[in-house]
Amino acid sequence: QVHLAESGGGVVQPGRSLRLSCTASGFTFSRVAMHWVRQVPGKGLDWVAVISYDGRNTHYADSVRGRFTISRDNSKSTLYMQMSSLRAEDSALYYCATEHYDSNGYGSGMDVWGQGTTVTVSS
């Protein structure tokens, strides 16, 4: 069955780095765009970044641009998020999610989500 599993979260000091991973199974990973979305407990969803199916195009929220880097390895069906210069406000549950795009370039929404991995930035 279709499945996404995030890993790599943990407790890290402000200013340090962390790399999240999202491993996919049950579908053709190389055919879908991938998003990272985060959520502070008790708060709303916050879109972080997206990468195209082939990794050529990436886009970031203003709050993380220049500090976070999204990437993927289609041979390993794995999505990554390299996070650097971490701040307390980056503390959240980080989800990865898939999105299919049609031939006209329209997305079908984030239709598969993982269960998330928690990042805590604290001294």
Added chain:
Amino acid sequence: SYELTQPPSVSVSPGQTARITCSGDALPKQYAYWYQQKPGQAPVLVIFKDTERPSGIPERISGSTSGTTVTLTISGVQAEDEADYYCHSSDITTPYWVFGGGTKLTVV
């Protein structure tokens, strides 16, 4: 930066119709998507491209659009529909995705 505006809460009685709105300047030109999130669970896509329903989503959940506002409608609300609902869309001129602040649907 681009923003989508939702009411913080909506309350309905079982069997009634719940309507949750989402407003944004780019919505006449960009598709909207809706997600349902129950406590302790990951979000679930319930509407895509303004009005389309993924397989497995009941027909009583529907989406509509009018100008700068999109609406999620849940007919015959059931206790199981109690959840947070988020709209999602993107800006026109820049590839910038955003979620609305979320609406807590309470079935009273």
